[in-house]
Amino acid sequence: MSAAPPFDWEAVLDRLSELYGTGDWRTPYLRDHAENPFQVMIGTILSQRTRDENTDRASARLFARYPDAPSLAAARLSTIEPLIHDTGFYHTKARLIRDASRQLLGRFDGTVPRTFEELTTLPGVGPKTANCVLVFGYGIPAIPVDTHxxxxxxxxGVVRTKSPEETEQRLREVVPREYWIPLNPLLVQxxxxxxxxxxxxxxxxxxxxxxxxxxxxxxxxxxxRRADRPRRPDGRRSPRPNRRRPRRSGAPARTV
Ligand code: SF4
Structure with missing residues (x-):
């Protein structure tokens, strides 16, 4: 029996960029449209568990007043919180983004690190945020995986996984590196x-x-379907890995 042909990522990226009018994904614009790595990092932390419109509004207000690590590190929580109130969990997020800014100053000379390993040592920075900084802040190939x-x-059908973390791991194995950078923006759209x-x-x-x-x-x-949850010895499904108890407002946000 002959092997199945490789998945046609190029056709996916071509057709989605045409549909959404983003221009050719091979051009430097989409590949290297490096934004401000600090603002990418902080904006992605703010985007946890909220809608894009809320993140955009809050980020615009926050960066108008605190555009960089030194200014945000010196800010009072009581002045940060109203600016990011729309994103929810604003007590926790205010503390995370200020602590991350302070650690950037104290440990990295105020520069956002360029490696996944260093990025994920910062408060509030999980795999998705670290990969967003690499892709959108530095144009370094990575695959940020959100729910989309x-x-x-x-x-x-290119993966059969239970969680975004597992999907990222599988995508890194099955997607050629040359397609990593445009993959997230086009699939999110x-x-x-x-x-x-x-x-x-x-x-x-x-x-x-x-x-x-x-x-x-x-x-x-x-x-x-997505990967089935594993069965327990009695034949019933194990609990869903992503199912969490509802959290109180202000409860710690998970790192993304
Ligand atoms: S599941 Fe999504 S990607 Fe697949 S055909 Fe439907 S809309 Fe398109």
Missing amino acids: VHRIANRL HGQNLCRPIGPKCGECPIADLCATGIALRSGREPP
């Missing part, structure tokens, strides 16, 4: 528009012929 990327990678969490518009999707879910739906078959 996790969901779409599973629907495409797709997740916000056609490939939404509920009711994806597969009939309008330009990559449906490459997508395991789109192909299955067209041929009337059951679409692939």
